[in-house]
Amino acid sequence: MAKVLVSDPIDQAGIDILSQVATVDIKIGLSSEELAQIIPEYDALMIRSGSRVTQEIIEAGTQLKIIGRAGVGVDNVDVNAATRKGIVVVNSPEGNTIAAAEHALAMMLALSRYIPDANASVKSGKWDRKSFIGAEVYKKTLGIVGLGKIGSHVATAAKAMGMKLLAYDPFISTERADQLGCRLVEMDVLLQESDYITLHIPKTPETTHLIDAAAIAKMKPNARIINCSRGGIIDETALYNALKEGRIAGAALDVYETEPLGDSPLKSLEKQVILTPHLGASTTEAQVNVAIDVAEQIRDVLLGLPARSAVNIPGLGPDILEELRPYMQLAETLGNLVGQLAGGRVEQLVVKLQGELATNKSQPIVVAALKGLLSQALRERVNYVNASIEAKERGIRVIETRDAGERDYAGSLHLEAKGSLGDHSVTGALLGDSEIRITDIDEFPVNVPPSQHMLFTLHRDMPGIIGKIGSLLGSFNVNIASMQVGRKIVRGDAVMVLSLDDPLPDGILDEITKVSGIRDAYTVTL
Numbered sequence: 083m084a085k086v087l088v089s090d091p092i093d094q095a096g097i098d099i100l101s102q103v104a105t106v107d108i109k110i111g112l113s114s115e116e117l118a119q120i121i122p123e124y125d126a127l128m129i130r131s132g133s134r135v136t137q138e139i140i141e142a143g144t145q146l147k148i149i150g151r152a153g154v155g156v157d158n159v160d161v162n163a164a165t166r167k168g169i170v171v172v173n174s175p176e177g178n179t180i181a182a183a184e185h186a187l188a189m190m191l192a193l194s195r196y197i198p199d200a201n202a203s204v205k206s207g208k209w210d211r212k213s214f215i216g217a218e219v220y221k222k223t224l225g226i227v228g229l230g231k232i233g234s235h236v237a238t239a240a241k242a243m244g245m246k247l248l249a250y251d252p253f254i255s256t257e258r259a260d261q262l263g264c265r266l267v268e269m270d271v272l273l274q275e276s277d278y279i280t281l282h283i284p285k286t287p288e289t290t291h292l293i294d295a296a297a298i299a300k301m302k303p304n305a306r307i308i309n310c311s312r313g314g315i316i317d318e319t320a321l322y323n324a325l326k327e328g329r330i331a332g333a334a335l336d337v338y339e340t341e342p343l344g345d346s347p348l349k350s351l352e353k354q355v356i357l358t359p360h361l362g363a364s365t366t367e368a369q370v371n372v373a374i375d376v377a378e379q380i381r382d383v384l385l386g387l388p389a390r391s392a393v394n395i396p397g398l399g400p401d402i403l404e405e406l407r408p409y410m411q412l413a414e415t416l417g418n419l420v421g422q423l424a425g426g427r428v429e430q431l432v433v434k435l436q437g438e439l440a441t442n443k444s445q446p447i448v449v450a451a452l453k454g455l456l457s458q459a460l461r462e463r464v465n466y467v468n469a470s471i472e473a474k475e476r477g478i479r480v481i482e483t484r485d486a487g488e489r490d491y492a493g494s495l496h497l498e499a500k501g502s503l504g505d506h507s508v509t510g511a512l513l514g515d516s517e518i519r520i521t522d523i524d525e526f527p528v529n530v531p532p533s534q535h536m537l538f539t540l541h542r543d544m545p546g547i548i549g550k551i552g553s554l555l556g557s558f559n560v561n562i563a564s565m566q567v568g569r570k571i572v573r574g575d576a577v578m579v580l581s582l583d584d585p586l587p588d589g590i591l592d593e594i595t596k597v598s599g600i601r602d603a604y605t606v607t608l
Protein backbone atom coordinates (compact mmCIF):
# COMPACT_ATOMS: atom_id res chain seq x y z
CA MET A 83 0.00 0.00 0.00
CA ALA A 84 1.17 3.55 -0.77
CA LYS A 85 2.31 5.75 2.15
CA VAL A 86 1.28 9.39 2.66
CA LEU A 87 2.92 11.78 5.11
CA VAL A 88 0.79 14.63 6.46
CA SER A 89 3.14 17.20 8.00
CA ASP A 90 0.71 20.05 8.89
CA PRO A 91 -2.71 20.04 10.59
CA ILE A 92 -5.22 18.83 7.97
CA ASP A 93 -8.95 18.31 8.48
CA GLN A 94 -10.00 14.70 9.17
CA ALA A 95 -12.16 14.72 6.00
CA GLY A 96 -8.92 14.76 3.98
CA ILE A 97 -7.28 12.04 6.09
CA ASP A 98 -10.34 9.80 5.56
CA ILE A 99 -10.02 10.13 1.77
CA LEU A 100 -6.29 9.36 1.84
CA SER A 101 -6.86 6.33 4.07
CA GLN A 102 -8.97 4.70 1.31
CA VAL A 103 -5.83 4.14 -0.77
CA ALA A 104 -2.82 4.60 1.51
CA THR A 105 -1.32 4.28 4.95
CA VAL A 106 -1.38 7.79 6.41
CA ASP A 107 1.21 9.03 8.92
CA ILE A 108 0.51 12.37 10.61
CA LYS A 109 3.70 14.01 11.91
CA ILE A 110 3.30 17.70 12.70
CA GLY A 111 6.13 20.11 13.56
CA LEU A 112 9.02 18.24 11.91
CA SER A 113 12.21 20.21 11.27
CA SER A 114 13.51 20.32 7.67
CA GLU A 115 16.23 17.81 8.63
CA GLU A 116 13.67 15.41 10.15
CA LEU A 117 11.42 15.74 7.10
CA ALA A 118 14.36 15.05 4.73
CA GLN A 119 15.29 12.01 6.82
CA ILE A 120 11.88 10.29 6.69
CA ILE A 121 10.63 11.42 3.25
CA PRO A 122 12.27 8.50 1.33
CA GLU A 123 9.56 6.20 2.81
CA TYR A 124 6.64 8.18 1.32
CA ASP A 125 4.76 8.26 -1.99
CA ALA A 126 2.91 11.50 -1.19
CA LEU A 127 3.29 14.51 1.09
CA MET A 128 0.37 16.67 2.21
CA ILE A 129 1.08 20.07 3.76
CA ARG A 130 -0.37 23.50 4.61
CA SER A 131 1.75 26.63 4.99
CA GLY A 132 3.71 25.32 8.00
CA SER A 133 6.06 22.95 6.12
CA ARG A 134 8.80 24.25 3.85
CA VAL A 135 9.46 21.71 1.09
CA THR A 136 12.95 22.57 -0.08
CA GLN A 137 15.00 21.16 -2.95
CA GLU A 138 16.89 18.96 -0.42
CA ILE A 139 13.64 17.41 0.81
CA ILE A 140 12.44 16.86 -2.75
CA GLU A 141 15.78 15.27 -3.74
CA ALA A 142 15.54 12.97 -0.74
CA GLY A 143 11.97 11.92 -1.69
CA THR A 144 13.01 9.03 -3.92
CA GLN A 145 9.46 7.50 -3.89
CA LEU A 146 7.62 10.82 -3.93
CA LYS A 147 4.97 11.16 -6.66
CA ILE A 148 2.89 14.08 -5.43
CA ILE A 149 3.01 17.02 -3.01
CA GLY A 150 -0.42 18.38 -2.05
CA ARG A 151 -0.73 21.91 -0.64
CA ALA A 152 -4.03 22.28 1.22
CA GLY A 153 -4.44 25.95 0.27
CA VAL A 154 -3.61 28.33 -2.60
CA GLY A 155 -0.03 29.57 -2.29
CA VAL A 156 2.73 27.11 -3.14
CA ASP A 157 5.48 29.56 -2.20
CA ASN A 158 6.60 27.09 0.51
CA VAL A 159 7.31 24.38 -2.10
CA ASP A 160 10.26 24.38 -4.51
CA VAL A 161 8.00 23.70 -7.50
CA ASN A 162 10.87 23.78 -10.01
CA ALA A 163 12.76 21.11 -8.10
CA ALA A 164 9.58 18.99 -7.96
CA THR A 165 8.94 19.46 -11.70
CA ARG A 166 12.49 18.44 -12.52
CA LYS A 167 11.93 15.21 -10.54
CA GLY A 168 8.53 14.61 -12.19
CA ILE A 169 6.67 15.12 -8.90
CA VAL A 170 3.18 16.57 -9.30
CA VAL A 171 2.43 19.57 -7.08
CA VAL A 172 -1.28 20.22 -6.51
CA ASN A 173 -3.11 22.93 -4.60
CA SER A 174 -6.66 24.03 -3.86
CA PRO A 175 -7.10 27.30 -5.76
CA GLU A 176 -10.61 28.05 -4.51
CA GLY A 177 -11.20 26.11 -1.28
CA ASN A 178 -10.42 29.04 1.02
CA THR A 179 -11.52 32.01 -1.13
CA ILE A 180 -14.56 32.85 1.00
CA ALA A 181 -12.64 32.40 4.27
CA ALA A 182 -9.88 34.81 3.17
CA ALA A 183 -12.39 37.38 1.84
CA GLU A 184 -14.42 37.27 5.06
CA HIS A 185 -11.24 37.65 7.13
CA ALA A 186 -10.38 40.82 5.19
CA LEU A 187 -13.91 42.18 5.74
CA ALA A 188 -13.76 41.27 9.44
CA MET A 189 -10.43 43.08 9.71
CA MET A 190 -11.88 46.19 8.03
CA LEU A 191 -14.83 46.37 10.45
CA ALA A 192 -12.76 45.45 13.52
CA LEU A 193 -10.26 48.18 12.62
CA SER A 194 -13.03 50.75 12.16
CA ARG A 195 -14.63 49.99 15.54
CA TYR A 196 -11.52 49.10 17.55
CA ILE A 197 -13.12 45.77 18.47
CA PRO A 198 -9.95 43.97 19.71
CA ASP A 199 -8.96 46.80 22.07
CA ALA A 200 -12.52 47.47 23.25
CA ASN A 201 -12.88 43.77 24.04
CA ALA A 202 -9.57 43.69 25.93
CA SER A 203 -10.63 46.83 27.84
CA VAL A 204 -13.93 45.30 29.05
CA LYS A 205 -12.20 42.02 29.96
CA SER A 206 -9.69 43.95 32.04
CA GLY A 207 -12.57 45.30 34.15
CA LYS A 208 -13.00 48.76 32.56
CA TRP A 209 -16.15 50.35 31.10
CA ASP A 210 -14.49 52.90 28.81
CA ARG A 211 -16.80 54.11 26.01
CA LYS A 212 -14.92 57.33 25.12
CA SER A 213 -11.72 55.72 23.82
CA PHE A 214 -13.42 53.68 21.13
CA ILE A 215 -15.32 56.11 18.90
CA GLY A 216 -15.02 54.45 15.53
CA ALA A 217 -15.80 55.19 11.88
CA GLU A 218 -18.54 53.85 9.60
CA VAL A 219 -17.70 52.10 6.36
CA TYR A 220 -21.06 53.07 4.80
CA LYS A 221 -20.51 55.51 1.88
CA LYS A 222 -16.73 55.29 2.35
CA THR A 223 -14.42 54.35 -0.53
CA LEU A 224 -12.80 50.92 -0.52
CA GLY A 225 -9.81 50.46 -2.84
CA ILE A 226 -9.36 46.80 -3.79
CA VAL A 227 -5.92 45.88 -5.12
CA GLY A 228 -6.33 42.60 -7.07
CA LEU A 229 -9.80 41.78 -8.35
CA GLY A 230 -9.36 38.01 -8.57
CA LYS A 231 -11.29 35.41 -6.61
CA ILE A 232 -10.91 36.91 -3.14
CA GLY A 233 -10.97 40.56 -4.27
CA SER A 234 -14.21 39.91 -6.21
CA HIS A 235 -15.95 38.43 -3.16
CA VAL A 236 -14.79 41.36 -1.01
CA ALA A 237 -16.20 43.72 -3.66
CA THR A 238 -19.62 42.05 -3.64
CA ALA A 239 -19.90 42.13 0.15
CA ALA A 240 -18.55 45.69 0.50
CA LYS A 241 -21.00 46.91 -2.17
CA ALA A 242 -23.84 45.47 -0.09
CA MET A 243 -22.59 47.48 2.90
CA GLY A 244 -22.96 50.68 0.88
CA MET A 245 -19.29 51.27 0.12
CA LYS A 246 -18.00 52.95 -3.05
CA LEU A 247 -15.54 50.68 -4.80
CA LEU A 248 -12.28 51.37 -6.62
CA ALA A 249 -10.11 48.58 -8.01
CA TYR A 250 -6.59 48.34 -9.34
CA ASP A 251 -5.78 45.20 -11.33
CA PRO A 252 -3.84 45.55 -14.57
CA PHE A 253 -5.00 42.14 -15.76
CA ILE A 254 -8.77 42.59 -15.37
CA SER A 255 -11.10 44.07 -17.98
CA THR A 256 -13.22 47.16 -17.36
CA GLU A 257 -16.33 45.01 -18.05
CA ARG A 258 -15.42 42.61 -15.22
CA ALA A 259 -14.80 45.52 -12.84
CA ASP A 260 -18.13 47.10 -13.90
CA GLN A 261 -19.96 43.82 -13.20
CA LEU A 262 -18.62 43.97 -9.64
CA GLY A 263 -19.56 47.62 -9.24
CA CYS A 264 -15.91 48.73 -9.15
CA ARG A 265 -14.33 51.69 -10.92
CA LEU A 266 -11.06 50.40 -12.40
CA VAL A 267 -8.36 53.01 -11.72
CA GLU A 268 -4.60 53.38 -11.66
CA MET A 269 -2.82 52.56 -8.41
CA ASP A 270 -2.08 56.21 -7.60
CA VAL A 271 -5.79 57.15 -7.86
CA LEU A 272 -6.71 54.23 -5.61
CA LEU A 273 -4.10 55.32 -3.04
CA GLN A 274 -5.24 58.94 -3.12
CA GLU A 275 -9.02 58.39 -3.01
CA SER A 276 -9.54 55.35 -0.75
CA ASP A 277 -10.61 55.45 2.89
CA TYR A 278 -9.88 51.72 3.12
CA ILE A 279 -7.41 49.75 1.01
CA THR A 280 -7.43 45.94 0.90
CA LEU A 281 -4.77 43.85 -0.87
CA HIS A 282 -5.66 40.62 -2.72
CA ILE A 283 -2.72 40.00 -5.02
CA PRO A 284 0.02 37.37 -5.31
CA LYS A 285 3.52 38.18 -4.12
CA THR A 286 5.63 38.72 -7.23
CA PRO A 287 8.70 40.86 -7.97
CA GLU A 288 6.26 43.63 -9.10
CA THR A 289 4.12 43.48 -5.97
CA THR A 290 6.94 43.20 -3.43
CA HIS A 291 6.82 46.43 -1.38
CA LEU A 292 4.07 47.74 -3.68
CA ILE A 293 2.97 49.59 -0.54
CA ASP A 294 6.19 51.39 0.37
CA ALA A 295 6.88 54.82 1.93
CA ALA A 296 6.10 56.57 -1.40
CA ALA A 297 2.76 54.77 -1.78
CA ILE A 298 1.82 55.43 1.85
CA ALA A 299 2.62 59.13 1.37
CA LYS A 300 -0.16 59.27 -1.26
CA MET A 301 -2.78 57.84 1.12
CA LYS A 302 -5.35 59.96 3.00
CA PRO A 303 -4.69 60.66 6.70
CA ASN A 304 -7.89 58.73 7.57
CA ALA A 305 -6.90 55.74 5.39
CA ARG A 306 -6.79 52.23 6.82
CA ILE A 307 -5.01 49.37 5.04
CA ILE A 308 -5.73 45.64 5.25
CA ASN A 309 -3.41 42.88 4.04
CA CYS A 310 -4.74 39.32 4.05
CA SER A 311 -2.83 38.30 0.89
CA ARG A 312 0.91 37.79 1.24
CA GLY A 313 3.59 39.21 3.52
CA GLY A 314 6.16 41.48 1.89
CA ILE A 315 3.65 43.34 -0.29
CA ILE A 316 3.67 46.05 2.40
CA ASP A 317 7.02 47.44 3.54
CA GLU A 318 6.50 46.92 7.28
CA THR A 319 9.11 49.51 8.33
CA ALA A 320 7.46 52.20 6.18
CA LEU A 321 4.04 51.19 7.52
CA TYR A 322 5.22 51.35 11.14
CA ASN A 323 6.74 54.82 10.62
CA ALA A 324 3.54 56.14 8.99
CA LEU A 325 1.30 54.74 11.74
CA LYS A 326 3.58 55.97 14.52
CA GLU A 327 3.56 59.48 13.05
CA GLY A 328 -0.24 59.37 12.52
CA ARG A 329 0.11 59.83 8.75
CA ILE A 330 -2.51 57.11 8.16
CA ALA A 331 -5.25 55.91 10.50
CA GLY A 332 -4.75 52.18 10.78
CA ALA A 333 -3.60 48.82 9.48
CA ALA A 334 -4.81 45.24 9.85
CA LEU A 335 -2.36 42.52 8.85
CA ASP A 336 -2.73 38.75 8.59
CA VAL A 337 0.51 38.09 6.72
CA TYR A 338 4.08 39.31 7.28
CA GLU A 339 7.47 39.68 5.64
CA THR A 340 8.69 36.93 7.99
CA GLU A 341 6.34 34.41 9.57
CA PRO A 342 5.89 33.79 12.43
CA LEU A 343 6.09 37.54 13.13
CA GLY A 344 9.10 38.11 15.38
CA ASP A 345 10.03 41.10 17.44
CA SER A 346 8.20 43.64 15.25
CA PRO A 347 7.66 47.28 16.34
CA LEU A 348 4.14 46.93 14.87
CA LYS A 349 3.28 44.99 18.04
CA SER A 350 3.91 48.12 20.12
CA LEU A 351 1.18 50.11 18.34
CA GLU A 352 -2.23 50.24 19.98
CA LYS A 353 -5.77 50.30 18.71
CA GLN A 354 -4.87 51.50 15.20
CA VAL A 355 -3.19 48.15 14.44
CA ILE A 356 -4.67 44.65 14.36
CA LEU A 357 -2.40 41.65 13.81
CA THR A 358 -3.61 38.07 13.21
CA PRO A 359 -1.36 35.03 12.75
CA HIS A 360 -2.08 34.11 9.07
CA LEU A 361 -5.67 33.12 9.83
CA GLY A 362 -7.20 34.00 6.43
CA ALA A 363 -7.92 30.36 5.58
CA SER A 364 -8.62 29.25 9.13
CA THR A 365 -12.31 28.45 9.07
CA THR A 366 -13.76 25.00 9.57
CA GLU A 367 -15.40 25.21 6.16
CA ALA A 368 -12.24 26.26 4.30
CA GLN A 369 -10.14 23.61 6.03
CA VAL A 370 -12.67 20.93 5.05
CA ASN A 371 -12.77 22.28 1.46
CA VAL A 372 -9.00 22.40 0.96
CA ALA A 373 -8.42 19.06 2.74
CA ILE A 374 -10.98 17.26 0.54
CA ASP A 375 -9.84 19.04 -2.63
CA VAL A 376 -6.18 18.13 -2.15
CA ALA A 377 -6.70 14.65 -0.63
CA GLU A 378 -8.86 13.65 -3.62
CA GLN A 379 -6.10 14.71 -5.97
CA ILE A 380 -3.47 12.77 -4.01
CA ARG A 381 -5.75 9.72 -4.05
CA ASP A 382 -6.26 10.06 -7.83
CA VAL A 383 -2.57 10.42 -8.60
CA LEU A 384 -1.71 7.42 -6.41
CA LEU A 385 -4.31 5.47 -8.42
CA GLY A 386 -2.63 6.56 -11.66
CA LEU A 387 -5.27 9.14 -12.59
CA PRO A 388 -4.57 12.79 -13.56
CA ALA A 389 -4.80 15.61 -10.97
CA ARG A 390 -7.30 18.42 -11.61
CA SER A 391 -5.33 21.31 -10.09
CA ALA A 392 -1.74 20.46 -10.87
CA VAL A 393 0.46 23.51 -10.51
CA ASN A 394 3.26 22.03 -12.59
CA ILE A 395 2.09 19.08 -14.71
CA PRO A 396 -0.94 18.95 -16.99
CA GLY A 397 -3.73 16.49 -16.40
CA LEU A 398 -3.04 14.61 -19.65
CA GLY A 399 -2.11 11.00 -20.38
CA PRO A 400 1.62 10.36 -19.84
CA ASP A 401 2.29 9.29 -23.48
CA ILE A 402 0.77 12.47 -25.00
CA LEU A 403 2.54 14.52 -22.39
CA GLU A 404 5.94 13.05 -23.10
CA GLU A 405 5.63 13.75 -26.83
CA LEU A 406 4.28 17.27 -26.49
CA ARG A 407 6.20 18.44 -23.43
CA PRO A 408 8.94 20.36 -25.35
CA TYR A 409 6.34 22.09 -27.52
CA MET A 410 4.25 22.92 -24.44
CA GLN A 411 7.33 24.50 -22.90
CA LEU A 412 7.78 26.49 -26.12
CA ALA A 413 4.11 27.56 -26.07
CA GLU A 414 4.30 28.62 -22.43
CA THR A 415 7.45 30.69 -23.00
CA LEU A 416 6.01 32.38 -26.10
CA GLY A 417 2.68 32.99 -24.33
CA ASN A 418 4.46 34.65 -21.43
CA LEU A 419 6.56 36.74 -23.85
CA VAL A 420 3.72 37.91 -26.11
CA GLY A 421 1.52 38.60 -23.05
CA GLN A 422 4.14 40.98 -21.66
CA LEU A 423 4.73 42.66 -25.03
CA ALA A 424 1.00 43.19 -25.54
CA GLY A 425 0.41 44.48 -21.99
CA GLY A 426 -1.63 43.05 -19.14
CA ARG A 427 -5.13 43.34 -20.56
CA VAL A 428 -5.04 40.91 -23.50
CA GLU A 429 -8.37 40.58 -25.32
CA GLN A 430 -7.40 38.13 -28.09
CA LEU A 431 -4.78 35.43 -28.61
CA VAL A 432 -4.22 33.75 -31.98
CA VAL A 433 -2.36 30.42 -31.73
CA LYS A 434 -1.02 29.16 -35.05
CA LEU A 435 0.49 25.66 -35.18
CA GLN A 436 2.93 25.43 -38.08
CA GLY A 437 4.79 22.66 -39.93
CA GLU A 438 4.71 19.23 -38.26
CA LEU A 439 3.12 20.78 -35.17
CA ALA A 440 0.00 21.45 -37.26
CA THR A 441 -0.72 17.71 -37.35
CA ASN A 442 -0.55 17.38 -33.56
CA LYS A 443 -3.19 17.71 -30.85
CA SER A 444 -3.62 21.46 -30.44
CA GLN A 445 -5.38 21.58 -27.06
CA PRO A 446 -2.31 21.08 -24.81
CA ILE A 447 -0.37 23.64 -26.87
CA VAL A 448 -3.14 26.23 -26.64
CA VAL A 449 -3.51 25.59 -22.92
CA ALA A 450 0.24 25.96 -22.40
CA ALA A 451 0.25 29.24 -24.38
CA LEU A 452 -2.62 30.55 -22.20
CA LYS A 453 -0.82 29.43 -19.04
CA GLY A 454 2.21 31.45 -20.16
CA LEU A 455 0.03 34.42 -21.12
CA LEU A 456 -1.68 34.50 -17.71
CA SER A 457 1.37 33.69 -15.62
CA GLN A 458 2.30 37.33 -14.98
CA ALA A 459 -1.13 37.95 -13.48
CA LEU A 460 -1.87 34.70 -11.72
CA ARG A 461 1.53 33.10 -10.93
CA GLU A 462 1.03 29.70 -9.29
CA ARG A 463 -2.76 30.06 -9.45
CA VAL A 464 -2.75 29.35 -13.18
CA ASN A 465 -2.07 25.79 -14.27
CA TYR A 466 -2.64 23.61 -17.31
CA VAL A 467 -6.02 22.65 -15.93
CA ASN A 468 -7.52 26.07 -15.23
CA ALA A 469 -5.75 28.23 -17.87
CA SER A 470 -8.63 28.00 -20.39
CA ILE A 471 -11.29 28.82 -17.78
CA GLU A 472 -9.25 31.70 -16.40
CA ALA A 473 -8.79 33.07 -19.94
CA LYS A 474 -12.51 32.78 -20.64
CA GLU A 475 -13.39 34.55 -17.38
CA ARG A 476 -11.03 37.36 -18.34
CA GLY A 477 -12.77 37.70 -21.71
CA ILE A 478 -9.74 36.58 -23.76
CA ARG A 479 -10.84 35.35 -27.21
CA VAL A 480 -8.71 32.41 -28.37
CA ILE A 481 -8.37 31.62 -32.09
CA GLU A 482 -6.57 28.48 -33.21
CA THR A 483 -5.19 28.10 -36.73
CA ARG A 484 -2.96 25.58 -38.49
CA ASP A 485 -0.55 25.79 -41.39
CA ALA A 486 1.21 22.53 -42.31
CA GLY A 487 3.32 24.23 -45.04
CA GLU A 488 7.12 23.81 -45.04
CA ARG A 489 9.25 26.15 -42.95
CA ASP A 490 12.85 26.47 -41.70
CA TYR A 491 12.02 24.40 -38.63
CA ALA A 492 10.16 21.08 -38.55
CA GLY A 493 7.50 22.52 -36.28
CA SER A 494 6.97 26.06 -35.08
CA LEU A 495 4.42 28.05 -33.17
CA HIS A 496 3.20 31.57 -33.90
CA LEU A 497 1.25 33.63 -31.32
CA GLU A 498 -0.47 36.98 -31.87
CA ALA A 499 -1.89 38.95 -28.94
CA LYS A 500 -4.10 42.04 -28.92
CA GLY A 501 -3.56 43.86 -25.65
CA SER A 502 -3.51 47.20 -23.86
CA LEU A 503 -0.03 47.95 -25.29
CA GLY A 504 -1.13 47.10 -28.86
CA ASP A 505 -0.88 44.09 -31.19
CA HIS A 506 2.23 41.94 -30.98
CA SER A 507 3.33 38.61 -32.40
CA VAL A 508 6.08 36.09 -31.69
CA THR A 509 7.13 32.88 -33.39
CA GLY A 510 9.31 30.18 -31.91
CA ALA A 511 10.62 26.74 -32.69
CA LEU A 512 12.67 23.94 -31.16
CA LEU A 513 16.32 23.46 -31.96
CA GLY A 514 17.05 19.74 -31.56
CA ASP A 515 14.68 18.04 -29.14
CA SER A 516 13.98 20.79 -26.68
CA GLU A 517 16.05 23.98 -27.10
CA ILE A 518 13.74 26.95 -27.56
CA ARG A 519 14.47 29.62 -30.17
CA ILE A 520 12.50 32.83 -30.72
CA THR A 521 12.53 33.12 -34.52
CA ASP A 522 10.33 36.13 -35.14
CA ILE A 523 9.19 39.21 -33.19
CA ASP A 524 6.46 41.36 -34.70
CA GLU A 525 7.30 39.80 -38.07
CA PHE A 526 10.99 40.73 -37.85
CA PRO A 527 13.19 37.63 -38.22
CA VAL A 528 15.51 36.91 -35.26
CA ASN A 529 17.09 33.80 -33.77
CA VAL A 530 17.50 34.09 -30.02
CA PRO A 531 17.06 31.78 -27.04
CA PRO A 532 14.72 33.15 -24.35
CA SER A 533 16.40 34.41 -21.19
CA GLN A 534 15.20 35.62 -17.81
CA HIS A 535 15.67 39.35 -18.43
CA MET A 536 15.10 40.63 -21.96
CA LEU A 537 14.87 44.01 -23.65
CA PHE A 538 13.15 44.54 -27.00
CA THR A 539 13.26 47.74 -29.03
CA LEU A 540 11.54 48.81 -32.21
CA HIS A 541 13.80 51.30 -33.96
CA ARG A 542 15.02 52.74 -37.22
CA ASP A 543 17.94 50.75 -38.67
CA MET A 544 20.65 53.45 -38.68
CA PRO A 545 24.36 53.67 -37.77
CA GLY A 546 25.24 54.15 -34.08
CA ILE A 547 21.94 53.11 -32.50
CA ILE A 548 23.18 49.76 -31.16
CA GLY A 549 26.20 51.48 -29.57
CA LYS A 550 23.97 54.07 -27.87
CA ILE A 551 21.77 51.39 -26.29
CA GLY A 552 24.88 49.41 -25.22
CA SER A 553 26.44 52.50 -23.56
CA LEU A 554 23.17 53.43 -21.88
CA LEU A 555 22.79 49.95 -20.38
CA GLY A 556 26.45 50.06 -19.35
CA SER A 557 25.93 53.38 -17.56
CA PHE A 558 23.20 51.67 -15.49
CA ASN A 559 25.60 48.74 -14.81
CA VAL A 560 23.41 46.29 -16.79
CA ASN A 561 25.45 43.55 -18.45
CA ILE A 562 24.37 42.37 -21.93
CA ALA A 563 24.58 38.57 -22.40
CA SER A 564 23.63 38.61 -26.08
CA MET A 565 22.18 40.99 -28.65
CA GLN A 566 20.57 40.56 -32.02
CA VAL A 567 18.99 42.83 -34.59
CA GLY A 568 16.23 41.78 -36.98
CA ARG A 569 15.19 43.86 -39.99
CA LYS A 570 13.25 43.41 -43.18
CA ILE A 571 14.98 46.07 -45.29
CA VAL A 572 18.24 47.99 -44.85
CA ARG A 573 17.69 51.33 -43.01
CA GLY A 574 14.02 50.54 -42.51
CA ASP A 575 12.29 49.51 -39.28
CA ALA A 576 14.14 46.97 -37.14
CA VAL A 577 13.93 45.20 -33.80
CA MET A 578 16.72 44.71 -31.30
CA VAL A 579 16.56 41.78 -28.85
CA LEU A 580 18.90 41.84 -25.87
CA SER A 581 19.35 39.15 -23.23
CA LEU A 582 20.51 40.77 -20.01
CA ASP A 583 22.32 39.34 -17.01
CA ASP A 584 20.55 41.79 -14.70
CA PRO A 585 17.01 43.13 -14.41
CA LEU A 586 16.57 46.64 -15.81
CA PRO A 587 16.61 49.29 -13.05
CA ASP A 588 13.63 51.68 -12.77
CA GLY A 589 13.71 54.62 -15.16
CA ILE A 590 16.05 53.13 -17.78
CA LEU A 591 13.21 52.27 -20.19
CA ASP A 592 12.28 55.97 -20.38
CA GLU A 593 15.90 56.82 -21.17
CA ILE A 594 15.98 54.18 -23.93
CA THR A 595 12.82 55.52 -25.58
CA LYS A 596 14.42 59.00 -25.65
CA VAL A 597 17.34 57.75 -27.83
CA SER A 598 16.94 59.15 -31.34
CA GLY A 599 15.62 56.47 -33.72
CA ILE A 600 14.04 54.31 -30.99
CA ARG A 601 10.28 54.02 -31.52
CA ASP A 602 9.41 51.77 -28.62
CA ALA A 603 11.05 49.62 -25.97
CA TYR A 604 9.76 46.77 -23.80
CA THR A 605 11.28 44.71 -21.02
CA VAL A 606 10.26 41.16 -20.40
CA THR A 607 10.99 38.81 -17.49
CA LEU A 608 10.63 35.13 -18.32
Ligand SMILES: NC(=O)c1ccc[n+]([C@@H]2O[C@H](COP(=O)([O-])OP(=O)(O)OC[C@H]3O[C@@H](n4cnc5c(N)ncnc54)[C@H](O)[C@@H]3O)[C@@H](O)[C@H]2O)c1
Binds near residue numbers: 229233282460463
Ligand atom coordinates in the same frame (compact mmCIF):
# COMPACT_ATOMS: atom_id res chain seq x y z
N1 LIG B 1 -4.30 35.08 4.34
C1 LIG B 1 -4.56 33.87 3.91
O1 LIG B 1 -4.64 32.92 4.65
C2 LIG B 1 -4.84 33.65 2.44
C3 LIG B 1 -5.78 32.70 2.04
C4 LIG B 1 -6.01 32.51 0.68
C5 LIG B 1 -5.30 33.25 -0.26
N2 LIG B 1 -4.37 34.15 0.17
C6 LIG B 1 -3.64 34.99 -0.79
O2 LIG B 1 -4.55 35.98 -1.30
C7 LIG B 1 -4.09 36.45 -2.57
C8 LIG B 1 -5.24 36.52 -3.56
O3 LIG B 1 -5.75 35.21 -3.80
P1 LIG B 1 -6.85 34.94 -4.94
O4 LIG B 1 -7.29 33.53 -4.75
O5 LIG B 1 -7.85 36.03 -4.97
O6 LIG B 1 -5.94 35.02 -6.22
P2 LIG B 1 -6.40 35.30 -7.74
O7 LIG B 1 -5.28 34.76 -8.57
O8 LIG B 1 -7.77 34.81 -7.99
O9 LIG B 1 -6.40 36.89 -7.83
C9 LIG B 1 -5.23 37.68 -7.78
C10 LIG B 1 -5.49 38.91 -8.63
O10 LIG B 1 -4.35 39.76 -8.52
C11 LIG B 1 -4.18 40.39 -9.80
N3 LIG B 1 -2.79 40.87 -9.90
C12 LIG B 1 -1.67 40.18 -10.22
N4 LIG B 1 -0.60 41.01 -10.20
C13 LIG B 1 -1.08 42.24 -9.87
C14 LIG B 1 -0.47 43.51 -9.69
N5 LIG B 1 0.84 43.68 -9.89
N6 LIG B 1 -1.26 44.56 -9.33
C15 LIG B 1 -2.60 44.40 -9.13
N7 LIG B 1 -3.24 43.21 -9.33
C16 LIG B 1 -2.48 42.16 -9.67
C17 LIG B 1 -4.50 39.29 -10.81
O11 LIG B 1 -4.88 39.82 -12.06
C18 LIG B 1 -5.68 38.60 -10.13
O12 LIG B 1 -6.91 39.13 -10.61
C19 LIG B 1 -2.96 35.49 -2.95
O13 LIG B 1 -1.72 36.11 -2.62
C20 LIG B 1 -3.17 34.28 -2.05
O14 LIG B 1 -1.99 33.54 -1.84
C21 LIG B 1 -4.15 34.39 1.49
Ligand SMILES: O=C(O)CC[C@@H](O)C(=O)O
Binds near residue numbers: 130152363364
Ligand atom coordinates in the same frame (compact mmCIF):
# COMPACT_ATOMS: atom_id res chain seq x y z
O1 LIG C 1 -2.71 26.96 5.17
C1 LIG C 1 -2.99 28.10 5.53
O2 LIG C 1 -3.63 28.35 6.54
C2 LIG C 1 -2.56 29.29 4.61
C3 LIG C 1 -3.55 29.54 3.55
C4 LIG C 1 -3.27 30.60 2.53
O3 LIG C 1 -2.24 31.44 2.81
C5 LIG C 1 -3.18 30.01 1.16
O4 LIG C 1 -2.29 30.36 0.40
O5 LIG C 1 -4.06 29.22 0.83
